Amino acid sequence: TMLSHTHHxxxxxxxxxxxxxxxxxxxxxxxxxxxxxxxxxxxxxxxxIALLKHPAYNRLNxxxxxxxxxxxxxxxxxxxxxxxGDGYRFLANQVIELDTQNPQMAxxxxxxxxxxxxxxxxxxxxxxxxxxxxxxxxxLSKNTxxxxxxxxxxx
Numbered sequence: 001t002m003l004s005h006t007h008h009x010x011x012x013x014x015x016x017x018x019x020x021x022x023x024x025x026x027x028x029x030x031x032x033x034x035x036x037x038x039x040x041x042x043x044x045x046x047x048x049i050a051l052l053k054h055p056a057y058n059r060l061n062x063x064x065x066x067x068x069x070x071x072x073x074x075x076x077x078x079x080x081x082x083x084x085g086d087g088y089r090f091l092a093n094q095v096i097e098l099d100t101q102n103p104q105m106a107x108x109x110x111x112x113x114x115x116x117x118x119x120x121x122x123x124x125x126x127x128x129x130x131x132x133x134x135x136x137x138x139x140l141s142k143n144t145x146x147x148x149x150x151x152x153x154x155x
Contacts, residue, residue: 004039019056029056030067037071044079045086048072059098062105069094073112080112081119085126088113092130095144096137103141110134110144114151128152 003011015036022028033056037048051057051068058064073080073091080087091112099106116127131152135145 001035004035030063033067034071037068038076040078045090065105081123088126088130092134095134099141099144103143107143107147110147
């Protein structure tokens with residue numbers, strides 16, 4: 001975990017070796033995703049996006065989604081709340097995509113955006129914009145709609 005936050009030369013090799021050793025254990029693989037999603041590195045969001053295409057990741061598996069997308073959005077405050085809003089945009093894209101197959105998971109992920117009042121004005125605006133974009137999605141599930149609407153209008 002500590003090595004995942006660094007730019008040390010051995011970082012990628014160690015993560016690859018760890019995966020090779022434990023790839024048949026789903027719980028450990030989830031931890032492997034989570035560790036990378038929580039890394040406090042400038043490149044983390046790009047790495048998380050790349051991990052969405054990893055053979056061990058399955059967006060239909062709630063544990064995998066929680067481990068990767070949930071860990072990034074709920075546990076990586078540094079990268080998720082980047083000033084450019086890329087973390088919020090990434091999460092909104094994932095919520096919109098997941099909503100058609102797993103509305104409960106999509107709704108749970110939206111929670112990372114509903115506390116927007118706790119942040120500076122710039123981040124508040126970015127978070128509200130993504131909540132609005134989620135709410136504007138055609139055929140949005142009731143589950144996701146309720147959480148996003150509550151976050152946007154009742155906070």
